[in-house]
Amino acid sequence: EIVLTQSPGTLSLSPGERATLSCRASQSVSSSYLAWYQQKPGQAPRLLIYGASSRATGIPDRFSGSGSGTDFTLSISRLEPEDFAIYYCQQYGSSPHNFGQGTKLEIK
């Protein structure tokens, strides 16, 4: 099964700064079947990015995804206060469709 490793574990930044989150897979993710989710305390996860780089409906364009194969990145161009949350990547190309362990984006 594919193991996803996210880095860093915690990222401390200020509003207005750019965030770069990494997701590395233990083997190639087929057809870039890689998604990113955002989760805030007490809430269910929310889909941000699918197919490695496509934004889900209603997601602001400050969120972007890139990568292929085993290395993927989620970028947030200018952090807004509501962006501070935990972010998870997930591969859905081969079963089990595992998640990464998450990156906590916190206010510096």
Next chain:
Amino acid sequence: EVQLVQSGAEVKKPGESLKISCKGSGYSFSSYWIGWVRQMPGKGLEWIGIIYPGDSDTRYSPSFQGQVTISADKSISTAYLQWSSLKASDTAMYYCARRVAQFDYWGQGTLVTVSS
């Protein structure tokens, strides 16, 4: 509007059985996979498995195979996650989600607490 509404919080004792539910609306329930995800207290997301309500085809993560059972009743647009004998380590929030390929819509979660 697509909605997934999960059953309410449960408090159970070790060894008891439990079945939680996830009711879909606003789309053709039989035509999309439904997945279940576990989140233990203060921890990350874990993929349990998925079911296709149209024919009940089911896939499990090896980590959960034999520990839980996923089922669905397409006549009432509802998917289920069940345990035959709960353990304290089953204490967690459980989410259902619609799978188009990625999980695009999520339920609100069901908190399961197992304590003697």
